[in-house]
Amino acid sequence: MVDHPDKYDYSRAKVPGPLTQEMEAKKLEKKRAQKAQRKQREQAQREERQRWEQEQQEKQRFAALSDREKRALAAERRFAAQLQDTGTTLSNISRCWHCGESLLGRIPFHYLDFSFCSTACLQTHRRAQAGHT
Numbered sequence: 001m002v003d004h005p006d007k008y009d010y011s012r013a014k015v016p017g018p019l020t021q022e023m024e025a026k027k028l029e030k031k032r033a034q035k036a037q038r039k040q041r042e043q044a045q046r047e048e049r050q051r052w053e054q055e056q057q058e059k060q061r062f063a064a065l066s067d068r069e070k071r072a073l074a075a076e077r078r079f080a081a082q083l084q085d086t087g088t089t090l091s092n093i094s095r096c097w098h099c100g101e102s103l104l105g106r107i108p109f110h111y112l113d114f115s116f117c118s119t120a121c122l123q124t125h126r127r128a129q130a131g132h133t
């Protein structure tokens, strides 16, 4: 069949393909599969490395934050979760009593029942209060 490919109608005679050709095809297929596997492995390694680098960056970034910023970040995350849970809207987040700045993700400054975004706002408010009384 290999030596005389056109001599007989092999398909009508239901002769299976020539062995060598079949073996060649199988070998090629195996090679192709191996190559694909290697590519997949390399891709996975690249992604793994990228994740690792991102994690390192995130770690350094977080470590560089002040305690206050870390706490604010945690508060922000809690608040975001709360927003999702309750469907709270922007109109009822707590705000600085003096300037109206959103206190979302901040550690507000308190005195009495009031919350402020900054000590400056707190002091301005306190001074105004003192002026009234």
Ligand SMILES: [Zn+2]
Residues within 6 Å of the ligand: 096, 097, 098, 099, 100, 101, 116, 117, 118, 121
């Ligand atoms: Zn303020």
